[in-house]
Amino acid sequence: MNFVQPIRDQETIDEIKDYLKQQSERNYMMFVLGINTGLRIQDILKLRVRDVMGPQIVMHEMKTGKRKFISITSTLRTALKKYTANMNKDDYLFPSRQGGKNRPIKRDMAYKIMKEAAKEFGLVDVGTHTMRKTFGYHMYQKTKDITLVQHLLNHSDKSITMRYIGMDQDMMDRAMHYFGL
Incomplete structure (x- = not known):
């Protein structure tokens, strides 16, 4: 399994959205949903329009089996309303253009979308999990509450969350930058 990084720079996130x-x-909506919810790609791809019509996404995580409630922010709500305006409530949010009627894109297609965007912007260590890590990184930057981020990502320990969102590496890099004997 490849190690991926969050996208730390807001300007780069905005450029990728564009x-x-x-x-x-x-493709745009998949990225926006991913960076605004912190969901894993397998959970994103199974979502249907009906799943995002309320104030929250209510689901069972595929990896953990745990029930999860994710509030839909006003920014995400606006994008989802526009995106789903002409879709049926039983349609998958991210339909495949191949393989028959009403099937979601597969994980490898989502990966390809992310890798192509990364290549366009010269980013390395990017994959579908980058969206989840980007959510965690920016939530931590805005709140400085690692316990909150830990719970949002469903991690068992704060140290796991710090390493996961790249904060451990950022702190080590800063320390080394100012270090000298």
């Missing part, structure tokens, strides 16, 4: 929107609304 790039993906030019490609397709589906």
